[in-house]
Amino acid sequence: MFKKLVKWARVKSPWILHFNSGACNACDIEILASLMPHYDLERFGVMLKASPRHADVLICSGPVSKQIAPRLRRIYEQMPDPKFVVAVGACACSGGAFRGCYNVMGGIDSVVPVAAYVPGCPVKPEALIDGVAKLLGELNKESA
Amino acid sequence: MAESTIKIPVGPQHPFLKEPCKFEFEISGEEIRGAKIRMGYNHRGMEKACEDRNYYQCLYLLERICGICSHSHTTAYIQAVESLLGLELPKRGLYLRTLVCELERLHSHLLWLGVAAHEVGFDTLFMYTWRDRELVMNILEEISGNRVNYAINTVGGVRRDITAEQRKKILDLTKVVRERVAYYANIGTNEPSFMARIQGVGKMSTERAIEKCAVGPFARASNVDRDVRRDDPYAAYGDLEFKVITSDSCDILGRVVVRVLEMVESCKMIDQLLDKLPEGEIAVQKVPRRVPAGAAVSRYEAPRGEDVHYVRSNGTDKPERVKVRAPTLCNLEAAAESVVGSYVADIPIAIASIDPCFSCTDRTTVLLNDRRRGVRMATWEELRRHGVDWYRQNKGIRF
Numbered sequence: 001m002f003k004k005l006v007k008w009a010r011v012k013s014p015w016i017l018h019f020n021s022g023a024c025n026a027c028d029i030e031i032l033a034s035l036m037p038h039y040d041l042e043r044f045g046v047m048l049k050a051s052p053r054h055a056d057v058l059i060c061s062g063p064v065s066k067q068i069a070p071r072l073r074r075i076y077e078q079m080p081d082p083k084f085v086v087a088v089g090a091c092a093c094s095g096g097a098f099r100g101c102y103n104v105m106g107g108i109d110s111v112v113p114v115a116a117y118v119p120g121c122p123v124k125p126e127a128l129i130d131g132v133a134k135l136l137g138e139l140n141k142e143s144a
Numbered sequence: 145m146a147e148s149t150i151k152i153p154v155g156p157q158h159p160f161l162k163e164p165c166k167f168e169f170e171i172s173g174e175e176i177r178g179a180k181i182r183m184g185y186n187h188r189g190m191e192k193a194c195e196d197r198n199y200y201q202c203l204y205l206l207e208r209i210c211g212i213c214s215h216s217h218t219t220a221y222i223q224a225v226e227s228l229l230g231l232e233l234p235k236r237g238l239y240l241r242t243l244v245c246e247l248e249r250l251h252s253h254l255l256w257l258g259v260a261a262h263e264v265g266f267d268t269l270f271m272y273t274w275r276d277r278e279l280v281m282n283i284l285e286e287i288s289g290n291r292v293n294y295a296i297n298t299v300g301g302v303r304r305d306i307t308a309e310q311r312k313k314i315l316d317l318t319k320v321v322r323e324r325v326a327y328y329a330n331i332g333t334n335e336p337s338f339m340a341r342i343q344g345v346g347k348m349s350t351e352r353a354i355e356k357c358a359v360g361p362f363a364r365a366s367n368v369d370r371d372v373r374r375d376d377p378y379a380a381y382g383d384l385e386f387k388v389i390t391s392d393s394c395d396i397l398g399r400v401v402v403r404v405l406e407m408v409e410s411c412k413m414i415d416q417l418l419d420k421l422p423e424g425e426i427a428v429q430k431v432p433r434r435v436p437a438g439a440a441v442s443r444y445e446a447p448r449g450e451d452v453h454y455v456r457s458n459g460t461d462k463p464e465r466v467k468v469r470a471p472t473l474c475n476l477e478a479a480a481e482s483v484v485g486s487y488v489a490d491i492p493i494a495i496a497s498i499d500p501c502f503s504c505t506d507r508t509t510v511l512l513n514d515r516r517r518g519v520r521m522a523t524w525e526e527l528r529r530h531g532v533d534w535y536r537q538n539k540g541i542r543f
Contacts, residue, residue, distance in 0.1 A: 021164070022164070022185065024209060024211045025501065025503050026214065026293060028211070029255065029292065033274065036271060051159075052157070065187055065188055067184050068164055071185070091208075098188050101188050101193045
């Protein structure tokens with residue numbers, strides 16, 4: 001009963017944390033833009049939180065530079081279970097334009113497990129909304 | 145009596161920072177006594193990567209230095225390459241390039257105004273400016289095909305022409321933006337709660353701004369009358385009439401006023417550009433793939449300040465060295481100084497007032513274990529080992 005309630009709350013109102021792991025800012029402003037009135041991701045109950053300890057979903061952009069990798073791992077570990085990571089942008093999915101650069105790990109999944117990939121360089125807000133909606137749909141199925 | 149201070153670390157993941165960067169503030173009570181910056185979280189090694197790519201592929205990569213001033217970096221780079229090639233660009237190409245420059249400045253300043261309002265807790269203005277920013281983004285998407293990385297530059301001109309219909313849409317946009325900017329100017333200088341947070345905060349005197357090499361709107365708000373667009377005109381800026389906005393208030397209010405009025409100037413410039421838009425080609429038809437040996441420096445007034453690119457060629461189709469000096473690098477030191485003397489509560493807005501862009505800035509990593517300079521960073525394990533050994537040798541304590 002309690003589990004059901006938690007799952008219901010998670011699907012209806014996921015709290016997200018945005019983290020830039022060495023991205024070029026383009027994805028980050030698009031993430032922000034999709035939370036703004038024009039696209040309004042908040043209508044799905046999504047809420048941007050400041051602390052990893054409050055977040056269910058980590059929205060992460062960037063190819064993960066070597067200096068940020070331990071921080072990303074630490075932030076991931078600080079999040080309460082169950083947690084989901086959404087890799088936003090081509091470089092978060094695979095390294096993208098920065099693949100092969102000497103200071104880049106190449107994708108979020110080289111550091112932490114990823115639940116959803118949203119490609120695009122940078123992602124369009126529409127694509128991001130689609131990705132989040134699909135993730136929520138999956139979570140909903142699991143809870144059924 | 146020595147005053148006791150405590151240090152508070154901020155970042156690299158922090159709600160007020162949109163990008164990773166670490167600050168260490170030394171505070172005494174509520175007052176800030178000193179600030180240190182630790183960067184490098186966004187260093188990806190792009191300058192090195194440029195050496196493996198040809199001039200056209202570099203264009204794609206350098207656009208991704210920063211997502212907000214993407215056009216600035218490609219234009220600065222391409223101007224250096226074009227001067228090495230000795231190309232004479234068609235007028236229409238230059239005008240269209242400048243048009244995107246100014247549209248980018250509009251969207252960047254609107255974005256900044258929203259973020260600044262958000263940092264002081266004025267979220268209504270944040271939502272308003274970001275709604276208006278979407279209008280500019282729609283136009284940029286229509287003329288270039290992408291919302292953020294426009295990819296409109298190419299060696300020898302631009303890649304897309306605008307149609308008469310698009311021209312009309314842009315003119316309509318500037319009308320709307322002018323109305324909205326007048327409204328923001330009114331709020332920015334008359335709203336008492338907003339004023340209370342920004343007036344007299346983050347002071348930076350003219351002399352210190354020059355000494356600290358501040359650039360862009362941050363320097364102009366400290367009454368440093370510098371603008372590359374006027375002082376060293378590039379692209380089509382030589383044909384345009386515009387004012388360089390400065391303010392002598394030397395605080396965050398000045399930075400808001402400078403940026404808001406710059407948006408008005410940008411609208412004026414866009415109107416002039418579309419008015420005078422010459423007919424003809426948009427790009428040089430045949431561009432050699434190999435660039436003659438030499439070196440070139442190019443300056444560009446990005447929304448955040450002066451952006452400098454250095455390109456050295458060795459006669460092949462790949463650059464030998466590309467060096468980027470982004471505006472935030474110059475302003476960051478000055479910003480760290482400007483927070484000294486204000487309260488802890490002013491940190492977010494004072495740092496945000498330079499419009500920091502760390503992905504532009506992080507061009508180098510510094511090795512902390514640099515033995516030649518006597519700098520060394522010890523890990524926890526090394527330190528523990530050292531402690532055990534030291535006591536064994538000097539105090540004879542053995543376990």
